[in-house]
Amino acid sequence: MTATSPTPETSATPPAPAPASAAALHAPVIEWFDTHARDLPWRRPEAGAWGVMVSEFMLQQTPVSRVLPVYEAWLARWPRPADLAKEPPGEAVRAWGRLGYPRRALRLHGAAQAITERYGGDVPSEHAQLISLPGIGEYTAAAVASFAYGQRHAVLDTNVRRVFARAVTGVQFPPNATTAAERKLARSLLPPDEPTAARWAAASMELGALVCTAKGEECVRCPIADRCAWRLAGKPAHDGPARRGQTYAGTDRQVRGKLLAVLREALTPVPQEALDAVWDEPVQRARALDGLVADGLVEPMENGVYRLPLS
DNA sequence: TACTCGTGGAG
DNA sequence: TCTCCAAGAGT
Numbered sequence: 001m002t003a004t005s006p007t008p009e010t011s012a013t014p015p016a017p018a019p020a021s022a023a024a025l026h027a028p029v030i031e032w033f034d035t036h037a038r039d040l041p042w043r044r045p046e047a048g049a050w051g052v053m054v055s056e057f058m059l060q061q062t063p064v065s066r067v068l069p070v071y072e073a074w075l076a077r078w079p080r081p082a083d084l085a086k087e088p089p090g091e092a093v094r095a096w097g098r099l100g101y102p103r104r105a106l107r108l109h110g111a112a113q114a115i116t117e118r119y120g121g122d123v124p125s126e127h128a129q130l131i132s133l134p135g136i137g138e139y140t141a142a143a144v145a146s147f148a149y150g151q152r153h154a155v156l157d158t159n160v161r162r163v164f165a166r167a168v169t170g171v172q173f174p175p176n177a178t179t180a181a182e183r184k185l186a187r188s189l190l191p192p193d194e195p196t197a198a199r200w201a202a203a204s205m206e207l208g209a210l211v212c213t214a215k216g217e218e219c220v221r222c223p224i225a226d227r228c229a230w231r232l233a234g235k236p237a238h239d240g241p242a243r244r245g246q247t248y249a250g251t252d253r254q255v256r257g258k259l260l261a262v263l264r265e266a267l268t269p270v271p272q273e274a275l276d277a278v279w280d281e282p283v284q285r286a287r288a289l290d291g292l293v294a295d296g297l298v299e300p301m302e303n304g305v306y307r308l309p310l311s
Numbered sequence: 312t313a314c315t316c317g318t319g320g321a322g
Numbered sequence: 323t324c325t326c327c328a329a330g331a332g333t
Binding site for chain 1: 312313314315316317318319320321322
């Protein structure tokens with residue numbers, strides 16, 4: 001059922017009047033998704049809302065391939081929010097392993113506690129309730145509501161932003177930070193009905209992840225290449241401000257990572273000397289450790305001994 | 312708004 | 323080797 005009629009009927013008021021080209025994008029992208037979507041564990045029905053939510057936390061700034069094994073172990077150990085909530089936060093940090101950005105583990109633990117206390121242990125379905133949880137922002141709230149509950153939301157992640165930038169706006173890359181114009185565009189492109197909107201969200205994201213990537217687009221595999229604004233314009237090069245690279249070597253982040261790695265792998269509290277061994281510059285080392293303590297990722301004990309947080 | 316916050320695989 | 327970057331959130 002290819003929707004070739006770009007103009008809406010003269011009936012009542014649809015949720016959002018889409019641009020003439022909007023409806024023409026839905027069918028090909030969703031049909032492509034039907035045959036090319038990856039079989040990911042959090043997309044299976046048995047994952048449930050908790051599985052979807054855990055996956056979204058882990059996938060923030062982290063590739064699928066690295067998330068997969070940690071996700072499986074996490075869900076096996078904590079199949080429900082209440083199972084995680086009753087554990088010390090340090091156990092979440094430890095199980096997080098080397099996924100990176102360990103504050104996400106702390107926030108996921110805090111979200112599980114809030115879900116257990118405020119929502120009887122069930123992941124809430126309302127966007128406003130989701131976004132009130134620690135670690136859940138605009139994107140993740142929309143993603144959980146859409147993927148787990150089939151609701152109609154603009155799910156605007158980096159993949160979708162790139163697809164829209166190219167296919168609709170006609171530029172190679174989206175702006176550095178999400179703009180109001182992008183949100184408005186995403187809303188205007190949403191299919192009117194709920195199930196199609198949810199499908200569209202997953203499909204447009206998958207297209208950006210597999211075909212229309214940051215490294216290089218593969219237009220020969222793209223279901224909407226024939227109507228892509230950027231491609232039709234001759235693929236003009238990105239002109240805006242250079243997207244600043246993320247230097248890492250020598251930063252506090254690197255030191256924090258080394259310190260926390262020691263604590264993750266230790267079965268007993270760690271003496272100061274063991275932490276001092278990971279970085280030779282004392283001022284930066286102390287600043288990094290203070291930061292970890294301030295974030296609640298590390299708990300100082302007496303006599304300069306440290307451990308992952310018990311509370 | 313711009314910056315911080317980990318990690319490791321790919322080209 | 324070095325650069326880029328992978329489903330963001332919080333401040």
